[in-house]
Amino acid sequence: MSSLFRWSSAKVALLVLGMTAAIISPIVISTPASSQNTVPSPTPSATPSPTSTTNLSDVSSDYWARPFIQALADNNVIAGFPDGTYRPNQPVTRAEFAALIQKAFNNQNRVRQLSAGGFSDVPAGYWAASAIQQAYETGFLAGYPGNVFRPNQEIPRVQGIVALSSGLGLTGGDTSTLTTYYNDASAIPNYAVGSVAAATVGNLVVNYPDVKQLNPQQSLTRAEAAALLYQALVKQGRVQPIASNLPASQYVVAGTPTSTDIVSLAASSSSFTTLTSLLKTAGLTDILQQPGPYTVFAPTNDAFAALPAATLQQLEQPENREALIKILRYHVVPGAVTASQLSAGELKTDEGRPVNIKIDSANNQVAVNNARVIQADVKASNGVIHAINQVLIPPDVNISQLNQPPTGSTTPDVNVGRSTRGGRSYIGVGGNIGLSGNDTALSDGNFTVISKLGLTNYLSLRPSVIFGDDTIFLVPVTLDFSPSRAGSVGERTYTISPYIGAGVAIEANLDTDIGLLLTGGVDVPLGSKLTLTGGVNAAFLDDTDVGLQLGIGYNF
Numbered sequence: 001m002s003s004l005f006r007w008s009s010a011k012v013a014l015l016v017l018g019m020t021a022a023i024i025s026p027i028v029i030s031t032p033a034s035s036q037n038t039v040p041s042p043t044p045s046a047t048p049s050p051t052s053t054t055n056l057s058d059v060s061s062d063y064w065a066r067p068f069i070q071a072l073a074d075n076n077v078i079a080g081f082p083d084g085t086y087r088p089n090q091p092v093t094r095a096e097f098a099a100l101i102q103k104a105f106n107n108q109n110r111v112r113q114l115s116a117g118g119f120s121d122v123p124a125g126y127w128a129a130s131a132i133q134q135a136y137e138t139g140f141l142a143g144y145p146g147n148v149f150r151p152n153q154e155i156p157r158v159q160g161i162v163a164l165s166s167g168l169g170l171t172g173g174d175t176s177t178l179t180t181y182y183n184d185a186s187a188i189p190n191y192a193v194g195s196v197a198a199a200t201v202g203n204l205v206v207n208y209p210d211v212k213q214l215n216p217q218q219s220l221t222r223a224e225a226a227a228l229l230y231q232a233l234v235k236q237g238r239v240q241p242i243a244s245n246l247p248a249s250q251y252v253v254a255g256t257p258t259s260t261d262i263v264s265l266a267a268s269s270s271s272f273t274t275l276t277s278l279l280k281t282a283g284l285t286d287i288l289q290q291p292g293p294y295t296v297f298a299p300t301n302d303a304f305a306a307l308p309a310a311t312l313q314q315l316e317q318p319e320n321r322e323a324l325i326k327i328l329r330y331h332v333v334p335g336a337v338t339a340s341q342l343s344a345g346e347l348k349t350d351e352g353r354p355v356n357i358k359i360d361s362a363n364n365q366v367a368v369n370n371a372r373v374i375q376a377d378v379k380a381s382n383g384v385i386h387a388i389n390q391v392l393i394p395p396d397v398n399i400s401q402l403n404q405p406p407t408g409s410t411t412p413d414v415n416v417g418r419s420t421r422g423g424r425s426y427i428g429v430g431g432n433i434g435l436s437g438n439d440t441a442l443s444d445g446n447f448t449v450i451s452k453l454g455l456t457n458y459l460s461l462r463p464s465v466i467f468g469d470d471t472i473f474l475v476p477v478t479l480d481f482s483p484s485r486a487g488s489v490g491e492r493t494y495t496i497s498p499y500i501g502a503g504v505a506i507e508a509n510l511d512t513d514i515g516l517l518l519t520g521g522v523d524v525p526l527g528s529k530l531t532l533t534g535g536v537n538a539a540f541l542d543d544t545d546v547g548l549q550l551g552i553g554y555n556f
Contacts, residue, residue: 327393
């Protein structure tokens with residue numbers, strides 16, 4: 001037998017750690033741009049009401065795009081001309097569209113940087129220079145070959161749709177089904193097909209007067225620009241969809257049916273993914289989808305991220321489910337209470353304990369305990385949502401105790417084949433890609449059988465075998481981490497569950513060899529039945545072999 005646990009050079013260890021870090025990074029399923037992950041802005045906040053304050057003389061009450069235009073005008077996203085008109089049928093230039101994007105999505109993250117000289121046809125003193133730079137750097141608009149932007153060119157409808165789809169990082173949509181939505185789908189340029197498909201399933205596209213006529217190369221009008229911008233804000237969860245009883249709603253291309261209950265609205269917003277996940281963990285989604293009505297003070301993702309370290313992971317554990325339910329119910333108030341109906345004082349929650357409402361009339365702000373309402377009156381079919389910037393903790397819940405180890409017996413609850421905090425146990429097949437070495441099948445491209453057997457909430461045994469000329473058995477014990485959000489494909493959000501560990505590698509040939517094994521990777525649940533997995537393995541035998549193992553497992 002060869003030397004047991006023979007170590008190679010430090011370079012191999014660094015390679016393993018580097019590959020593991022790369023795999024653990026959320027690149028398994030990513031969105032084209034992360035710029036959509038923003039905290040809801042106070043503006044715009046809702047579909048226009050009959051008491052709108054902005055009066056545009058040429059946008060009559062029965063004009064097809066009035067609900068879109070009026071909502072954005074009331075919230076200073078769009079503006080009329082000095083003579084009090086909006087000129088809804090006037091074409092929009094690329095510079096004007098960049099200015100509209102800057103107003104509507106001022107909080108978007110920058111995903112690229114414009115070169116120091118900028119576009120050659122956009123002088124530093126040009127009125128829309130800053131808007132064009134921001135629209136470019138946030139991923140909405142791009143230039144043309146030759147480093148030009150063409151600011152005075154009328155923007156085609158398809159470019160406007162592609163810009164919003166790109167800036168919001170939309171993915172998904174079957175390009176082969178575009179003909180079912182648009183009679184002129186063949187006129188969509190090749191570069192835009194994927195973006196138009198994603199925008200369609202995201203319900204961004206608005207077509208007037210014929211909902212099935214896209215007119216992709218036709219110049220975008222100011223009315224159409226307002227409609228597209230409004231639907232993009234709906235997709236972000238910053239405004240509610242146009243009411244179905246308004247004529248304007250019939251021109252929205254319904255790529256995906258929309259639900260308007262509290263849970264569905266929260267799930268449709270990139271700002272409430274943590275809240276939506278916790279509602280599912282606590283088993284409260286069915287309750288908040290009932291007729292109600294309810295008022296929900298909804299913490300954003302940033303609010304949950306601001307909790308003390310490890311608190312969120314602890315709340316997801318079964319032993320803390322009661323505390324999680326208490327916390328979530330403390331954010332729910334029976335009845336639909338709009339911001340204008342809130343008054344200073346105590347307001348009883350569904351948890352049975354009151355929250356303290358504070359009204360700052362001078363600054364038009366509402367506070368709940370120490371949390372500030374950052375977006376009010378997101379109306380749902382069964383109530384209303386007020387987004388808040390902090391998580392409300394009921395007085396009988398001590399979150400600092402959640403981070404402490406449980407008292408009593410310290411013996412872990414070992415149950416072979418159980419689920420861990422990283423997901424279900426599974427068995428499956430895959431392939432191995434050799435990265436370095438030449439001693440075993442781990443260093444070559446070979447077929448592999450994989451498995452995960454949960455032991456405790458944190459630990460798993462992951463035996464696998466890689467078949468080849470020098471078949472090798474890998475038997476690591478891994479520390480499984482809680483899942484984190486990786487990205488979305490269409491309307492579906494995926495998570496990744498990293499793991500890292502060590503064990504033994506057994507080379508099965510005439511001269512059986514045993515060595516140290518280091519491993520690390522991620523699991524990606526694809527549903528209740530399947531898990532996609534990928535990891536890097538390094539076996540220290542006569543030589544040091546490193547391989548990348550990819551596979552799919554059947555959950556049990």
